[in-house]
Amino acid sequence: MRDLFIIVGCWAISFLFNGIEAGLTSIDPVRLRHHVKLNRPAAVRLDRLLKTPERLLVTVLLVTNLADILALLLLTRLLVFRFGTAGFAFTIVIALPIYLFVLGVLPKSLLRRFPFRALSPLARLLEISMITLWPVLAAGAALGRLFLPAQQRGARLFAAREELKQITTQSEREGSLTATERAMIHNVVDFQNVTARDVMQPLSKVASLKPDSAVEDIFHMSRSSGFDRLPV
16 A cells, blocks of 8 residues: 555655646747746746756756656556556556556646746746756766767857837836837848848849939939939
C-alpha cells in the first residue's frame, strides 16, 4: 500500500512538472512584464526565475524524470511481486497509456491554455526545487562549461520584431501609447521587409522636364501629371 501511495505521488509530481514545462515555453513575456511592473509578488518571483531559463528548464526536466523513473520502478516491483514474470507485461499495459497521455499530453494541453495563471502560484515551488537541486545543477553547469565552452553573443534589445510589436500593442491597451504611435512603430518594424520597388517609381515612369523645355510643355506636363513641381 505504501508503494502505491508513492507511485501516485510521483505521478502527481510528474503531471505537475510536465505542465510547468509546457507553460514555461508558452508564457507571454509581454504579459509577464506587465504584472512585474504592477509589482505582483508571484510575477516578480517568476520573472526572477526566468532570468536563468536553462537552469529552470533543467530543474523541471530533472524532477519530472526522477518522478517518472521512481514511479515506474515501484510499479514494476509491485506487479512482479504480485503476478510474477507476467507483472512485466502488466507494467507495460498500465504504464504506457498513463505516461503517454495522462502524464504527457494532458498536462501540457492544460497549461498551454493559461500559462501565466497556472505558473504564478507555482513559482514558489519552482524556487524551492531549484534551491534543492542546486548542487546537481552547479555540477552539471561546471561539466558543461568544461566540455562545451560558451560562445560570446552580442546583446540585443528584443528577441524578434514580433515581440516589439506585441509590446507596443500591449502598451496601447494600457494607455502608454496612442493608436497612431503604435501604428507608426509597427510601420517602421514592417518597413524592413519593404523593397525599393514597392515605394519608388521606376525612372521610366517619372514625370520630368528637360532643361530646354518650353513653357507650353511645362504647363502641359503639369496638367497631365497633376504635379506642380517637376524634376529637371
